[in-house]
Amino acid sequence: MSQTLAIKTEHLGRIYQIKRKRGESGPATLVALEDVNLEVRQGELFGLLGPNGAGKTTLIKILTTLLTPTSGRAFVDGIDVVENPQEVRRRINMVSGGESCGYGLLTVEENLWMFTQFYGLDFKTARERIQSMLEVVGLADRAKTKAYHLSTGMKQKMNFARGFLNDPQILFLDEPTLGLDVQTSRILRDFVKRWVRERPGKTILLTTHYMAEADELCDRVAIIDQGRILACDTPANLKRRLQGASIFKLQTTPLDTLEHFKQLPGVSQFAGHRRNGHTELNFILEDENALVKVLDAVQAKGGHLLSLEKREPTLEDVFIHLVGRGLSDEENPT
Amino acid sequence: MTVLQRESWRESLRSLKVATWLGWQIESNWTDPFLFAVYSLIKPIAGAMILVVMYLVVSGGQTDNPIFPYIYLGNAFYIYVGSVLMGISYAVIEDREHYGVLKYIYVSPIQVYFYLLGRGVARTLTGTIAVIITLVFGVLVFKLPVNFLKMNHALFWPVFLIGLAGLALVGILLAGLTLITARHNYFMGEAVAGALYLLCGAVFPLDVLPKVLQYIGLGLPMTYWLEGVRRAMLGTSVSPVLAPFTHETILIILFSSTLCVGAISLGFYRWCERRAKEKGLIDMQTMY
Ligand SMILES: Nc1ncnc2c1ncn2[C@@H]1O[C@H](COP(=O)(O)OP(=O)(O)OP(=O)(O)O)[C@@H](O)[C@H]1O
Ligand SMILES: [Mg+2]
Numbered sequence: 001m002s003q004t005l006a007i008k009t010e011h012l013g014r015i016y017q018i019k020r021k022r023g024e025s026g027p028a029t030l031v032a033l034e035d036v037n038l039e040v041r042q043g044e045l046f047g048l049l050g051p052n053g054a055g056k057t058t059l060i061k062i063l064t065t066l067l068t069p070t071s072g073r074a075f076v077d078g079i080d081v082v083e084n085p086q087e088v089r090r091r092i093n094m095v096s097g098g099e100s101c102g103y104g105l106l107t108v109e110e111n112l113w114m115f116t117q118f119y120g121l122d123f124k125t126a127r128e129r130i131q132s133m134l135e136v137v138g139l140a141d142r143a144k145t146k147a148y149h150l151s152t153g154m155k156q157k158m159n160f161a162r163g164f165l166n167d168p169q170i171l172f173l174d175e176p177t178l179g180l181d182v183q184t185s186r187i188l189r190d191f192v193k194r195w196v197r198e199r200p201g202k203t204i205l206l207t208t209h210y211m212a213e214a215d216e217l218c219d220r221v222a223i224i225d226q227g228r229i230l231a232c233d234t235p236a237n238l239k240r241r242l243q244g245a246s247i248f249k250l251q252t253t254p255l256d257t258l259e260h261f262k263q264l265p266g267v268s269q270f271a272g273h274r275r276n277g278h279t280e281l282n283f284i285l286e287d288e289n290a291l292v293k294v295l296d297a298v299q300a301k302g303g304h305l306l307s308l309e310k311r312e313p314t315l316e317d318v319f320i321h322l323v324g325r326g327l328s329d330e331e332n333p334t
Numbered sequence: 335m336t337v338l339q340r341e342s343w344r345e346s347l348r349s350l351k352v353a354t355w356l357g358w359q360i361e362s363n364w365t366d367p368f369l370f371a372v373y374s375l376i377k378p379i380a381g382a383m384i385l386v387v388m389y390l391v392v393s394g395g396q397t398d399n400p401i402f403p404y405i406y407l408g409n410a411f412y413i414y415v416g417s418v419l420m421g422i423s424y425a426v427i428e429d430r431e432h433y434g435v436l437k438y439i440y441v442s443p444i445q446v447y448f449y450l451l452g453r454g455v456a457r458t459l460t461g462t463i464a465v466i467i468t469l470v471f472g473v474l475v476f477k478l479p480v481n482f483l484k485m486n487h488a489l490f491w492p493v494f495l496i497g498l499a500g501l502a503l504v505g506i507l508l509a510g511l512t513l514i515t516a517r518h519n520y521f522m523g524e525a526v527a528g529a530l531y532l533l534c535g536a537v538f539p540l541d542v543l544p545k546v547l548q549y550i551g552l553g554l555p556m557t558y559w560l561e562g563v564r565r566a567m568l569g570t571s572v573s574p575v576l577a578p579f580t581h582e583t584i585l586i587i588l589f590s591s592t593l594c595v596g597a598i599s600l601g602f603y604r605w606c607e608r609r610a611k612e613k614g615l616i617d618m619q620t621m622y
Binding site (some may be wrong): 016061064065066089090093100102110117120173 | 341344349351356357360432433435437440441612613616
């Protein structure tokens with residue numbers, strides 16, 4: 001029996017027109033998504049992992065009917081998002097993190113109440129869902145607080161709660177824990193996992209640039225960079241691709257240039273960055289013997305080894321392997 | 335009715351209901367009732383009075399000239415134009431720019447026309463209070479020859495209600511324009527209201543306008559709305575251009591031009607919505 005896919009995209013593409021000021025050169029268009037083919041099954045917690053600007057939000061916007069693709073097609077629960085957006089909206093919800101939104105002059109409860117009414121929930125169900133979601137996000141004691149008295153993080157939690165109110169068939173979470181503290185993120189992640197496990201047939205598409213989040217939560221992960229899907233598999237299978245490879249993490253005293261590490265014999269991938277006062281070097285080596293050359297090179301640059309660790313592959317290594325640079329390179333320029 | 339139609343219908347009712355509630359919360363949620371009164375009542379009433387007072391000064395206080403009640407009623411009812419247009423089109427700015435929720439509203443199964451109409455209801459109500467105060471004031475202070483009990487109700491109510499519906503539809507058109515134009519559109523509602531002010535005979539009869547503008551005025555439902563309201567309340571008309579039309583003709587023209595404007599507005603909004611989705615404007619935040 002063939003089941004309808006929760007999400008399916010066919011050669012999906014999105015090009016943005018960029019307004020340029022007079023005199024500026026460079027291309028007038030930006031390819032945010034290119035030939036994206038995804039199939040997410042019902043009941044999956046599916047992760048989209050990629051660095052800033054990879055196209056994650058763009059994809060979510062298309063799937064949630066907020067943005068039209070410039071090529072290809074997309075289906076949510078078998079329904080074409082461009083042709084029948086209203087039908088799609090009846091089945092979905094969406095939360096994007098890292099922003100504060102909500103009607104400041106309504107209370108937390110009223111903000112959520114309003115959305116339950118857009119979804120046509122009866123009063124009793126609405127009350128119950130609001131109450132239970134407020135408890136999940138830890139805002140139960142703030143139910144009667146006006147939203148403009150909330151901190152940014154609290155507003156984000158309120159928005160997170162909103163996403164679950166209609167018990168959507170397919171839920172889109174765009175970096176839901178972005179900017180939240182560690183403990184809150186933990187709670188929300190656990191909830192997301194529980195929510196999808198306890199409700200067979202419900203699907204979540206979650207985007208993140210935290211590899212640990214993707215690794216821990218997701219049944220399958222698609223790695224996306226510069227608008228293209230580079231790989232799509234279970235986290236375990238993705239990591240298995242690197243089996244046999246030797247992965248080392250070195251910490252050294254600060255080094256000026258890191259470029260030459262890429263060229264060393266036996267180094268198949270390399271990513272490095274500065275971190276609070278030291279330099280972190282990640283190597284995927286063809287075999288362990290290449291490590292000697294690496295250590296020589298560190299010494300030749302006047303660096304001292306602070307720590308050396310042989311690791312199991314992580315999704316970040318998979319990313320480095322596929323892309324040739326680290327997920328977090330942008331945040332920590334070398 | 336199919337299952338889907340019934341579902342759409344329910345969504346429409348819900349959208350209207352919730353949006354009305356929301357609009358009222360926003361409109362009335364002034365922590366300071368004084369500010370609420372100033373913004374919702376005193377400001378529109380003062381606006382309506384400016385021309386009346388100017389007329390009185392220029393004419394040396396001639397309230398018995400038939401042009402006086404003409405100007406007075408035109409200005410009083412014109413309060414609606416600002417409040418309905420602004421109430422509806424401003425919802426897009428509030429939701430998108432101030433509160434950042436437009437995308438979440440758009441992701442939920444609302445029926446957007448009904449949502450927008452609902453958002454305009456609160457302003458229409460406060461507008462109504464302002465209009466009533468202005469009219470009562472006119473009768474008591476300026477001896478405006480209007481008798482609320484004896485006026486032509488059979489003409490007034492259909493004209494009045496169709497006119498309001500027409501304004502709401504123009505509000506939707508403006509909401510569409512707001513959706514696709516980035517910042518600096520705060521006062522678009524007021525700008526459009528200002529332009530209509532001249533074209534639909536609110537202050538002076540169409541006859542004083544150049545021919546071209548007269549034709550534009552004759553194509554606008556608001557012209558017939560104000561004319562119908564005046565005839566119903568005063569019993570006469572001072573506009574030679576409109577004088578040949580019977581009451582029934584005024585009503586028919588009002589109704590059909592409202593239908594036209596409605597079709598144009600709803601179509602235009604859909605077009606804007608499509609543009610907005612193509613350009614990624616629904617979740618754009620231009621202000622902050
Ligand atoms: N409205 C827009 N106009 C022009 N370019 C845009 C627009 N929105 C996004 N882009 C560009 O499209 C690319 C993908 O952006 P997108 O927001 O989808 O990335 P992302 O993966 O969500 O990144 P992040 O992790 O930073 O949220 C980026 O290069 C971005 O600059
Ligand atoms: Mg993003």
